[in-house]
Amino acid sequence: MNVIPIGPIHPILKEPLRIKLLVEGENVKGAEIDMGYVHRGIERIMEGKSYMKGIHLSERVCGICSYIHTQTFAECIEHMCNIDTPEKAGHLRVITTELERIHSHLIAAAVYNLTIEHETIAMWMLNAREIVMNLLELITGNRVNMGYNVVGGVRLDLKKDIIDQVYKELDLFEDDMNNIIEVFRSGPMIRLRSKDIGRLGYKELMKTRAAGPVARASGIPESDWRLRSDLYGQYNFKPCWRSEGDNFARMMVRHEEIMVSIDLIRQALDMYQKCSGPIRTKAIIHATEGEYRNEAHRGEVYYKMAITEGGLIKRIIIRTPTVMNLEAYKYMLKTCPTVPDAVATYTSIDPCISCTERTIILKDVITGKSTNYKDF
């Protein structure tokens, strides 16, 4: 059996990671995944810092789904210390999260289309994403790492003209998106490259505990944590799902979620306009520990933390969905006839490597001393 090494640095990879594909001729028989090239020790850095600094650090766990991390962080503390956020803040959070979900899904879809050599759709998608990014910038004041969330609410309020603009641009975006999705759905070349490739069945899925769109494409709609959130309970919301479990299904679930997100933003904007009051409350924090989960764009994101009196972080654990999704990649490989298909399947799970790699303690083998992050 031959081995094709891909990475750690390779044109198809957005982030450093090493995949060793075991091939027989052109057929992929297995894979070995090596991580650990972009570890930054975020959890360790957060220890001892004030939660107001931690929230900005947690935003930097992931470069694409940055906002959902701050929201989970904030909601985790609010949950632990029983802080009631104002109604307005809840709607604003949903608007921002869903906008971010759209842009994250669009990147994932664009990268997938690039790997199946359909650059046109990829470019269309990245172009459509620009509208969403502008809206995000308009609402939060920053483009990617927004610094919008604080414990107890959000930082900036919406104004009438901004709301109008969001409605207007959303209409444009929806038209655009409908077109693109139609092309993706009916394109014969895309169908050939995606259908029945990288299949993940229900049983294999349960073994790997994959989350997010990967799970929903294999027929588990209840894997959506938005169903269990109080925030989303106020809206008319149904998760999207498919049962095939192949690359095509995974991409289509993402596309459908984009449409659902647009709908959710409209609902949230409508409800936002009906309520009044502040957007932020003062957070009074006492020493406790607790945990919280949210549906990030790639699946479940989990925060568990312990804080001291006055809000200094004692310990924090962040778990992102890519760990489980990468595990599922192993099973998808069985239905990948060629090496390019294996690569396409890899991008179809939308892996985020820098999300996945965090705490590490370096130990000197000889002295047994562990190295402090400050010594570097």
Add this chain to the structure above:
Amino acid sequence: MSSSIWYLYEFVRKKWLKRFANAKTEKEAYVPPERYRRIPVSIDQPDNCISCNGCYQSCPSEAIEMQYSEEYGKNLPVFFPGSCIACGNCVETCPTGVLEQGTLRKEAKQYIWTVPKINNYIIDDELCVKCDSCRRICPVNAITYENNVYRIKSNDCVGCNRCATACPVENAIKSYNEYELSEKINRAQNLKFLKKSKKIKYETFNNNSNTENIEGISNKDNTNDDTNDNNIKNILIVEEYAPDSIDEIPRIVSSLCIKCNNCVDVCPGKIDLNELNVLECVKCGLCIEVCPTTAIRTGKVVKKTLNTENCYIINEDKCIGCRICSKACNVENAISISSETNMPYINPDYCVRCGLCHRECPVDAIDFPETSESEKLNKYRSVRGNFQLLIEKDLENYAKNYVIAKDEILEKGKNELNL
């Protein structure tokens, strides 16, 4: 053919050519929206800045440094655009509102929020002399005085260090920074792993020295059998720690405890953090090592002054003997009343130089000379007072003896006269 003529015609049209000549980007394309948080932060009116370091301490990416400005004659924040992440923490922290980023300050001004900082300050109740110096100097009114205790509201404090410099007593305002805290957490975590991996062992001893092992093997002599407990727990820890490394059960100071749980993590016995009690103790001293705020301690604390050069002294020419100072003073033995003049005098050994008496005195009779002078006067006054006491005691004795003698004589006379 006809189409190329059409093209030619079209290209030489004035309107079309004009578009080329005046080609430029539309304004919306390069002017960022108003609420976009620009990098770096701008300082509006540097005159108003009080150099409190709040912005510097609130910055999560260390993009701010306080540098002395010749023009304004004080420290002003300097922003490094390369490190700034446009989070807006400094803008919301600034107590005087001189910083602005986009429209953030204008829009978020009405909301109160928690100030993040590097250095956190807490007041040690056991050392506090309640002189009010810290509360008066605090620029953001973060110190409260309720029920006879001073507290620093950690939500409002900007970490300017002014209270700690104003406080006359050594270590009465304790500061701990995020690096220290993280180090202690790390240490506690390592010890916790040792405990969980059974490298820290428990043994049980009976009163009559029959060793009964619960976990692990013991080969250490039982030394503390003066307690009446039937079972005394003892521990053995990898080399550095032995039981009885401290001589008494430590106590927890409630005003210092931030409930970080470090002590509970490492304690082989039991600590109740809700009641702030050490329930079971083997005197290993681990908790003292991992406590970031020295809230767990043994022994007595001494109130030591930071200012040893000067000391308050009472000017007896001006004093009217109202003794308001001695009532106001919160330090034991610092003010005593002279028995000769009935006026209070100050003992420089105990006085912490907080100036409360100086402020309270109605006739301004308390001076602030050098310590040597105060010491001289104090010595003189206490000697004088003692001498006076001696005389009074002697006189009393004489009087007592005199009365007794007088009674005896009287009795004798009565007996002789057979009355």
